[in-house]
Amino acid sequence: MNPIYISIIIIYTSHISNILITLAQPSSTSTPPPLSLNCGSKEGGNDADNRKWEPDNKYLVSSDKSITSTALTQEPSLSSDIPYMTARIFTGETSYKFNINSTSRYIIRLHFYPSEYPDYNVKNSFFIVTTKNPDDVSITLLRNFSAFITAEALSQAYLIKEYSLAAFNSDSITLTFKPESKSFAFVNGIELITEPELFDDQAGLVGVAESAGTIDGLTSNMQNMFRLNVGGQYIPPTNDSGGLMRSWYDDTPYIFGAGTITHIGNISVDYKDLPEATAPVDVYRTARSQGPDPNINKQSNVTWVFHVDANFTYLVRFHFCEYQLDKINQRVFEIYLNNETAFATADIIAWTGEKGVPTRKDYAVYIGDKRGKDVELWVTLHTNIDLKPEFYDILLNGLEVFKLSDSKSNLAGPNPVPSELMQKQLIANREADDAIKIKHVVSGAVGGMATIGVAFAVMFMIRRRKRVPGSDSAVSSWLPIYGHSTSKSTISGRSQCGSSLSTDAVCNCRYFSLVEIKSATNNFEESNVIGVGGFGKVYKGIIDGNMKVAIKRSNPSSEQGVNEFITEIEMLSKLRHRHLVSLIGFCEEGNEMVLVYDYMGKGTLREHLYKGNKITLTWKQRLDILVGAAKGLHYLHTGAKYTIIHRDVKTTNILCDDNWVAKVSDFGLSKTGPNLNQNHVSTVVKGSFGYLDPEYFRRQQLTEKSDVYSFGVVLFEVLCARPALNPSLPKEQVSLADFALQSARKGTLEEMVDPQLKGTIKPEAFQKFTDCSLRCLADHGLERPSMGDVLWTLEYVLKMETDDERPRNDKKSGSSSGAVEFPVQSSDMIAMHLNTLSLDSDDDDDDDDANGAGAFSQIIAPKGR
Known part of the structure; x- marks a missing residue:
């Protein structure tokens, strides 16, 4: 062979070999997969969302000062057995070591379940948690931390602490747990997730001179304090974007005052240049704005209040996505942090150029120590009056609050103090426990004499x-x-x-x-x-x-x-x-x-709804039963001497006698309602899952609107003939309430209807019924109708179904579809204006008043209000 060809072959072979060797070696810039550790477990396992968690032992630097343990009790509110039912307990300083990418930010989540563990009283657990790289750059995450005190103050069964750490410029990181003197440390779960570039180096610092007022988010270490889906419902980690497994919570508990409207926009979200990991689509499809009256909006604002730690800087991230308007200066508002102006002319369309495109804005504020006062962060939006926008209103889709580390690389704050009301309740609970213990001691000490005394008593x-x-x-x-x-x-x-x-x-x-x-x-x-x-x-x-x-x-x-x-x-x-x-x-x-x-001869309502029952109720029979049940609940709320909240409304607690007269039953969980000076009853959460008011579950504040929410689930249960919870269905359909809300957004509610009823419900009656049912499921109790309003609507729907004066093939009734407008939007100033513009071009509706209906058309017309 020609020597030249041989030389060429050798050269190519060498290049190919080098390429293969390079590919075979691990890249320093490759992204490691997410790591989830079920601490204290020997085998790991999958959690309730089918996420895989692995044992933690191979990541321990040494295990001589740690033991594994299993919780003795399991709280019903635990989201999953894994990782919470096992724990790693540290009797001395112990570290985990993880290999990381030196150029990436990382999310670290620590899971704590302060339950009872054999031989260890979790009330005595106080410890420090730090991170460190080989160059001895360390960050304090927790100091003198008590999971028990924190969970008790927050009324939570378990805790999740989440941190976003800047690149360490190292290929490894250690996570160290150090018990305080004569104490111990513990952890139930650890997550380590690579975080994409989601922060800027130019976040505006509010309240200081503009020339010195920026925060470098790229190099900051921070703790996530709050992550809210504004105007929407809870988004679980499995529905988060970018694989970051974040939880997005409802913002209702943090709203200061009332007078806001929630929106759900059935739009296609186009991220453009914004990383999709910034926030999931569901965050940008829900929002909160002010009410329909522009005069009120000019004089009011929307405010969220957060309890935070003093002497830290907080980065507040706002998520925006306009899906109603498409022109500049149609909606302009001001953004304030603790009464300091962060941005005076917020105009979402001016930022994005079109609707359906999300954006986010970061602002930072320093919060010092306010002696004798609660340390709070106030986030306020107020319509801009000076620019005279077309609509005096605000809009916000999502909100995140991050605490930035101080000059000593510290993120640890003090353990929270329970509220005054909670302190009284905790003292009462402890006194009751002590009384029981004393009772047992005394009874044991005088056992013989007590036996004689009991005999005489008998x-x-x-x-x-x-x-x-x-x-x-x-x-x-x-x-x-x-x-x-x-x-x-x-x-x-x-x-x-x-x-x-x-x-x-x-x-x-x-x-x-x-x-x-x-x-x-x-x-x-x-x-x-x-x-x-x-x-x-x-x-x-x-x-x-x-x-x-x-x-x-x-x-x-x-x-x-x-x-x-x-x-x-x-x-x-x-x-x-x-x-x-x-x-x-x-x-x-x-x-x-x-x-x-x-004796109720026909049994429970549920018996006559689901597949396999001998009797199939007609739509009119179902409406009759619902009207009766609503009358019973309306009487409890308004007709009795005191307001009575049932607290366990469900189809098994609605019974029918031999004549199919519906009666509400089972008052074992009922509570007398609040007095005139209160708007709720503070009480331990009880009820049936699937029917439980989410606001009541979060805040332990019971109102008659909690019954309204449960009855809303009953309404859909009757319409769809399926249980409130069905674990055998796909995940998004397990909860009937959640599935109904999702279907309403997509315009597919008609697909949920019981096949036995399809074709038997008038379109206008279906629209009225589902509109009422959706309003009952509003996340905020103030946005739900009263039981009297629900009763009025059901009676009206029943009249519509029994009234044959309007033929079924009427051109207007036949135009209805499964797309149900989300009920709250009907009172939105902007939605009303846009709907009016679209109605002006519809000649078919011009003759509504030609029949002399006049001012009473809402009562006479089947379309109702």
Whole structure:
């Protein structure tokens, strides 16, 4: 072969070899995959969102000062067993070491579940967490941190601390946990995620001279304090953009005052040059603005208030996406941070050039120590009056607040202090716990004497008790709740909370002996069981010879049944209404708690909705039942002596008698509403998942609008004939409420309708019904209708369906589609204006008033209001 060819082959072979070797070596600029550690676990596993978490042991520098542990209790509010049910406990300083890309920012998330762990009292856990690179550049993330105190102050079962750290210029990073003196540290989960370039080097610093007023976000270490989907609902990590697994929360708890409107825009979002990881599409499709009155808007503002740590600079990121307007100077507003102007002429279209294009703006503010006052960050938007825009209004889609490290590379703040109300509640809880402990100690110490005393007490009670005819051996509980004296007596020794019945409740109810109850149910024969609930089984029974009754017997192993038992009697003994189940009486004897009700021959509403039931309810029958249930709830909210909040509205608690008359049942969780000086009741969250008001769940503040939300779920359950929660469905369809809201945005609500009903609902009735149902599901209670408004709408829909004066093939009724305008937008000043412009070109609607309807057209016309 020609020597020249041989030389060329050798040269090419050498080049190819070098390329292959280079490709085989790991690149220093490659992005490592996200790391999720289930600390203290030997095998890792998948969480509730099917995210994979791996064990943490191989990342420990040394494990001689750490042990693995498992939580002894599991809170119902835990989002997943993994990573929270296992923990790594540190008895001495211990570090993790991770390999990283030297040029990238990183997100570190620490998960804490301050539960009970064997041999370790989490109340005594105080520790420091720091990060460090090989060049000894360190950042303090937490100092003297107590997960227990923090979770208690925030009313949270678990905590997530998230940090965004600048590039370390190193190929590794250590994360160190150091217990305070005579204490221990722990962690349940750790996440390490590469963060794309999302920050600028020129964030404006508010309140200082413009020449010196910028913050370098690129090189700053920061902690995420708040991340809000303004005007929208919670967005879970699995729905975040860019694989960053962030959670976006509802902004409602941080709104100061009222008077705002939420929007949902069914638009296509075009990110243009903005990285998609900045925020998910759902953030830019929801927003909050002011109300419809421009005169009010000129004199008011929209403000969010956040509790923060003193002596830190905070970077506030605003997310904007205009989807109503498309011209400059149509909507212009001012942005303030703690009453300092951040930007005076915010015009989203001027920034983006067109609607449907998102943008974000960063501003920073330093917050010093305000002695004797809460340290707060106020974010305020106010319409700009001076530029005279076409619409006096504001718009915001998302909001993030980051705390920047101080000059000592410190991000740690103090442990939070519970609010005054919460402190009182915590003290009361501790006193109750202490009383129980003292009771156990005393009872143990005087066990022998107590036995003798109890024996005398039993004999005394037996002699005093009126014997049941025909049963000389029947004996009541030791302390019956239906005492004859004016004093109240506690229930059967099972209650440790001193619950008791009022004299009025006793007088209004019939007392049944246990012998009577057993006779009525044939000794609780299983063939008589007609239902099972959280309280216990429900039996069909016969009393007084031929009277059918429903007998609800408590589960003997249930410790919660005592409170529900007493609440049910107290509530129902004072209520009489056609659409409330009547309580006939009760029995409390021999460790049994039994409630006796009117018999409801048709059972629960749920029984007649889902697939496989013998009876298929027509649309009109369903509306009749809903109207009856709404009347019952409306009476509870407004017609009784006090406002009564049911707190457990669902299809299994709506019963039907033999004539299909609907009645609301199960008042075991009910609460008397707030007085005139309050707008809510602060209480522990209880209810049924799938029906639970999200605002009540977040804030523990109960109002009658919580019942309205639950009833909104019932409305969709009746329309769609599917459960409120169905885990077997695709993830986005599991929650009926969430799926309904998503379908409304997409205009696909008609696809959710029960196949048995398709073609039987008038389009205008469907529009009115779904509009009301969606308003019931509004995230903010103030935006939901009252139960009276819901009742009026349902009666109106029922009238529309039974009124045959308007033919079904009318050209206007036939024009309706599954696209339902989101209800809140109907009162939006801008939406009303734009709708008016589009209606002006529609000649078909010009004859609405030709029939003399005049001012009453909203009542007469099937389209309603």
